[in-house]
Amino acid sequence: MKIAKTVKEMRVVTRAARSAGKKLGLVPTMGALHGGHLTLVRAAKAACDMVVVSIFVNPLQFGPHEDLTTYPRDFEGDCKRLEREGVDCLFAPSVEEMYPDTSSTYVEVEGLSTRLCGGSRPGHFRGVATVVAKLFNIVEADLACFGQKDATQVAVLRRMVKDLNVPVEILVCPIVREPDGLAMSSRNAYLDPQQRKSALLLYRSLTEVERRFRQGERNPANLIEAGKLLLAQEPAVRLDYFSIVDPDTLTPVQELTRKTLVAVSAFVGRTRLIDNTVLVP
Numbered sequence: 504m505k506i507a508k509t510v511k512e513m514r515v516v517t518r519a520a521r522s523a524g525k526k527l528g529l530v531p532t533m534g535a536l537h538g539g540h541l542t543l544v545r546a547a548k549a550a551c552d553m554v555v556v557s558i559f560v561n562p563l564q565f566g567p568h569e570d571l572t573t574y575p576r577d578f579e580g581d582c583k584r585l586e587r588e589g590v591d592c593l594f595a596p597s598v599e600e601m602y603p604d605t606s607s608t609y610v611e612v613e614g615l616s617t618r619l620c621g622g623s624r625p626g627h628f629r630g631v632a633t634v635v636a637k638l639f640n641i642v643e644a645d646l647a648c649f650g651q652k653d654a655t656q657v658a659v660l661r662r663m664v665k666d667l668n669v670p671v672e673i674l675v676c677p678i679v680r681e682p683d684g685l686a687m688s689s690r691n692a693y694l695d696p697q698q699r700k701s702a703l704l705l706y707r708s709l710t711e712v713e714r715r716f717r718q719g720e721r722n723p724a725n726l727i728e729a730g731k732l733l734l735a736q737e738p739a740v741r742l743d744y745f746s747i748v749d750p751d752t753l754t755p756v757q758e759l760t761r762k763t764l765v766a767v768s769a770f771v772g773r774t775r776l777i778d779n780t781v782l783v784p
Contacts, residue, residue: 504585505592510641513594517642525552529644531635534558535575535689536584539679543648544588546676555642556585557594563630575692610636612659618753619655619766623743628659635660639669646672652686654764654779658753686778693774701739702771705778708733712765716782721759723747734769743768759784
């Protein structure tokens with residue numbers, strides 16, 4: 504596996520591949536790789552001739568009191584995992600490489616960027632959209648893989664790609680869960696054993712909504728209340744939001760007549776976790 508640390512090195516690799524007629528896949532990550540990331544890698548490998556994974560802890564998407572300095576990092580372990588998966592190239596730039604002192608341009612998807620997670624993390628999705636736009640320009644991938652767990656991010660990036668005519672296909676892969684149902688996340692490493700147990704309530708709240716939906720409940724307010732009541736049973740869980748929205752616009756729905764996103768975010772201790780499910784009538 505080749506490791507590129509500069510934009511110039513990355514472009515040499517990918518432009519040679521494109522000249523050879525290869526289809527390029529990109530998996531953007533912030534490292535601390537887990538099974539969910541590796542599922543994205545495998546999806547990219549299945550669809551493309553060459554796969555690039557990026558590891559970059561993007562400072563633009565962290566707020567002033569968030570966990571930028573403590574975010575889990577395991578570069579050596581990540582390299583070994585990616586080599587075992589047969590990744591062709593790892594793009595691992597420095598902050599200075601991605602954001603030179605002269606950098607003053609940002610990408611913001613208005614509206615979507617302030618909904619769900621964006622409402623709790625002002626400026627977060629401006630940082631996400633900016634870094635992903637840069638990665639798309641640097642790698643020039645044909646396909647990019649993202650996880651369904653980050654449903655707000657998916658909606659933001661799909662709109663960005665559409666609005667800016669970026670020639671990349673976005674492939675969204677299902678949430679990967681631990682055996683007990685907890686959605687895999689790099690931030691799960693922050694949880695102590697008791698918090699890890701409490702965190703399962705996010706998944707259970709979603710399965711309760713799914714159960715009631717299967718039994719015929721179609722009132723979004725009733726379903727939201729059912730999810731919130733379950734989460735309220737655990738004092739260690741502090742709800743951020745529990746919403747039922749259109750998966751593309753992230754606006755609340757009044758009736759469940761088509762595919763709908765049920766999204767939850769909560770703090771377990773100081774760790775903010777997210778999860779979601781999709782209801783299909």
